[in-house]
Amino acid sequence: MIRIAADLGGADRPQQELIEGAVRAVRELDDLYLYVTGDAKALSPCVEGVERLELVDAPEVITNSEDPTEAFKNKKNSTLIRALELCKSDADIGGFVSCGPTGAIFVASMMLLGRIARVSPMLLVELKRADGTPICIVDCGANVDCRAEKLVDFARMGTAYMKAVGIADPVTALLSNGAEDKKGSEVVKKANALLRESGLNFSGNTEANGILEGSADVIVCDGFSGNVLLKSIEGSGKAVIAEWRRLAAEAGIKDSASEQIMQRLYQKYDHNTQGGAVLLGTRLPVIKGHGAATSETVCNIIKSACKLAANGLTDKIRQEFN
């Protein structure tokens, strides 16, 4: 049985709606046991008769407008803190998901779960190539100014993550402004040299236009460039689709099949509502869904957390650092 804790507070949509995703996840995964923190009174009618789903009452929520450190100190009865306290006290819990505010999740996870060895926590986002295979970007925003050594740590964590999702020997590439080793900022050039000697399956530098259809599974960058990369993939995808719709309307194209494809592509490029960012480097994998998450998002991120726990992500990270 894989045990996962889920915090449903602090998102845009009501907990009563989001819990439907949690219910779906336990129904679809026979080996999942789920703890859900939230407003027990409001939520209990939604989970009546649902097996392997345990409600944990947490009357407070932490919102995006609060200072993360203050909220951590003062809101011990919040959905976020109660869920993480549970993870801390119960060694059988293998993963944690939340749609709450990123800053608070980050601070509270660091304080209550602790780090793996000497690793700096970072945010990983998984994207899909056109053929559906996964790639990941590390770091996506947790570490804005990085030394070269930190980029190598990101590569190791990204490699462990890809192994946990089923890629046997993940290829790592370093995001740069040119494919040659000598291209890049001073930090990137140094990171390239360190990665060449790291023992990782490192293919060299990659430019940003070679990522979505490229052969690298792990894209390494600092949190600033990672954020630029991720957000511009999202923005460009949406811009192309918006332009297609405008031009199609002008041309009088009323093709519902094409529009259906566009809707599929829009959802794909709307990463935020689809999957979630994974906080790596804490003792348990933490998956953070977007604040605009739907019950589908909740179901998806619970399933992802379950898979990462079942495949021993934390142990795989430890192995990469040994």
Add this chain to the structure above:
Amino acid sequence: MIRIAADLGGADRPQQELIEGAVRAVRELDDLYLYVTGDAKALSPCVEGVERLELVDAPEVITNSEDPTEAFKNKKNSTLIRALELCKSDADIGGFVSCGPTGAIFVASMMLLGRIARVSPMLLVELKRADGTPICIVDCGANVDCRAEKLVDFARMGTAYMKAVGIADPVTALLSNGAEDKKGSEVVKKANALLRESGLNFSGNTEANGILEGSADVIVCDGFSGNVLLKSIEGSGKAVIAEWRRLAAEAGIKDSASEQIMQRLYQKYDHNTQGGAVLLGTRLPVIKGHGAATSETVCNIIKSACKLAANGLTDKIRQEFN
């Protein structure tokens, strides 16, 4: 009469093909006088009877595989050096275009044209919003590691450029990993503070997903992030189109009107072959077309150079720095 020098050597396609774009440009612009450096023997049949187009014989070309500094020293009879020598000796020439290798253009332009005052040269790329209005990204790759003061210089040059293409009071935004002033790397946070006091029309930070449909005309970033941004816009646009084509084929959609729109969008996102990067900060504006340029690219970049010269770009840059 606006005088422009064009170098047709060092690109992927033969000079005889590229010169067709030069001929078209002088035919379409009555106030353009064009100097073209290239293999005069091969090119003269192509320009017979064409007015306001003067061939300057330059038997050598500089290729992408050569060291820029070595090439500058040794290839005085190359299309690139001959064109820049012409610009240096004739004060009436108002702009220079080339489809040769970026590094060699950069080095030779710095050496032969010289800088405007204390400004560090940088690369600007112009993109189009969905409604066709222009935005520019500065720097796109010339300055990889930058101090905050340099980012303010980029903002001033970008503002001057946008004024030269007809935007009365361009809005500048700073690329960051969050919209709030406190978000960003140490350099970006400092640049935000400097831009707030710069007298420029500064709207604050922008995330990468807010650029293509945003209100900022000038996007300021270091050359590393600018390259990531530009390349990922290109890569994502192409990936969406490739996925649409695959899904449309699978769904059995055979709609030539939709495919025509996709071709238009593909060309738009294929920046490299469409326009060119503008080297700003040298005494003359230098437009660098991609190595894969076609005769259409050549025609477009000559017209752009003509417009920038006619609108006094260099004077506008000087004004922004006074």
